[in-house]
Amino acid sequence: MTDTLFEKVWDAHVVQQLTDEVALLYVDLHLIHEVTSPQAFAGLRGASRRVRRPERTLATVDHSIPTGDRSRPIADPVAARQVDALGSNAREFGIELFDLASPGQGIVHVIGPELGATQPGMVIVCGDSHTATHGAFGAFALGIGTSEVEHVLATQCVALPRPRTLEARITGARRAGVSAKDLILALIGRIGTAGATGHVIEYTGDAIRALSMEERMTVCNMSIEAGARAGMIAPDDLTFAYLQGRPRAPTGPAWTSAVARWRALRTDPEARFDAQVSLDASSIGPQVTWGTTPGMVADITARVPDPAQLGTDTERRAAQRALEYMGLEPGMPLAGIPIDRVFLGSCTNARIEDLRAAASIVRGRHVAPRVRAMVVPGSQRVKAQAEQEGLDQVFREAGFEWRNAGCSMCLGMNDDVLGAGERCAATSNRNFEGRQGRGGRTHLMSPMMAAAAAIEGHLVDVREW
């Protein structure tokens, strides 16, 4: 056997080879949300088509919903209409929906694993680029557009050119204060925002094996930020232990045979990747972005780079533009940059371990004056778990707002937005211009780093705490 993990999953799902490159793949799990699905359902209705496998489809509301008081109706009438549309589409086509009233509601990439719906060896799609999150279980999980959403609803298949493979081998022991977020940010900094375009990344090495399932999800989640089609990690005992007993996981003899099957989902020793990159985890410090792409990132001990020192003309121009937008000067130390807002949330970093890590920093302290900080749990179950552990009290007493689950300020489709010029320490995944609000300035970092920044009122090296 000489196949990579990705090739095994791909080959097992080919329904029909359409061209040399493109195959029709069968989809095991289709996740949908309110923003990228209404036009797809309208298309189905217009062509009198049905949903081929409603039982393989799972819907939730996350992107445009408010994260405040749920007893009141959604104030934004346009967002309300979109949320209602998902409700009526789910009813009409027989799809299970985790709506605002459901204790299972949450960010689509948080609830899939939480339910045990995400399983090793699956092909998983969603009209959302962070679908790669599910690759942490050894699934081939990728984001698709709305036309493809309609296509999957109608046919349960997706037509894809076969991606190439890239091994990202991360070895060595992480130092204290360094998280999974820092590993993936450092990797994106190394290979660039298009470093993995056309590829599926398989994350390997002892530093990856040492990660918890939630940490693996953080790593895979940001694969798209390096341009990758998907990110994957081979399943192991930790994966199986995470899944066992979850509502959608197999039970009894089916569980035993599933685990036996899943154990074969690993890259064979003789298998070859199309490309390879390695990273030494022990040399990585906490990372902070300074620019307007996730690839514009540096160690917190570094200074804002000088665009004039960069290699090519386009890079220089891009860095210059980024610094102008971010209101930063070359040579400024990153530690010490003052912030106005803190956002602890998103499909990257809003699971229970993220909230525990952040809470351990803020416990007994208080958010700096003039800083507004919020915690938006990734799902209502994460929220309930945190409340059971008393974390909500820790955050509230420290001056954080404690919200309901949703995508919230990661993309600012609801009221949670930055004002022009406001600077935010964010645990989310994109620092694009205007992403969190027009003129808003985003610095991406880990939950611990964001929590420490909230307390200090400026970017700070959490290792000095």
Next chain:
Amino acid sequence: MVESFVRHRGTVVTLLRRDVDTDQIIPKQFLKGVERTGFGPALFYDWRYRPDGSLDPAFELNSPKARGATILVTGPNFGCGSSREHAVWALAQYGFRAIIAPSFADIFASNCYRNGVLPVRLPASEVDDLVHGTEAGRREIEVDLERQVITNDHGFEARFSADPYGRELLLRGLDEISRTLLEEPSIAAYERRHG
């Protein structure tokens, strides 16, 4: 039904930035609708309009020379970030039929093929040649998907290679779902094998 694309003659506008992400192409506040239409005026909203809503004359698409342009020439990794197909709808509804860049984000390119917009990948040096030609006033070019070549009336010629599947979708203006449903026996056979 998708608008077919066989060949297109049009004028070029250049937007020489790298990593233009889909949040720039269509900002989030325009994603709350349930229709596929009405996105053209919101294209590049934060760059095109000043905070008071007036056009920003410094933005490339607002230059008088850009009026009527149907071909966008831009930097590497165009369309990165979010999978929102609204980005392609906005470009198409603004009037763009083809986008030429050294590289595209995967999901974005895939969305283009399904909306009658051709993503053309050219080496950076050939993109530079196109840009220089445009600056010298040679703004009209022809993009021929059948022959996979870009030409102008002044001797410029660049060959490109489109994804064969996407090319077929565009050339024939195919409805992808109808095409896939022709494979029904294979899909049904897969389902019988796997449940």
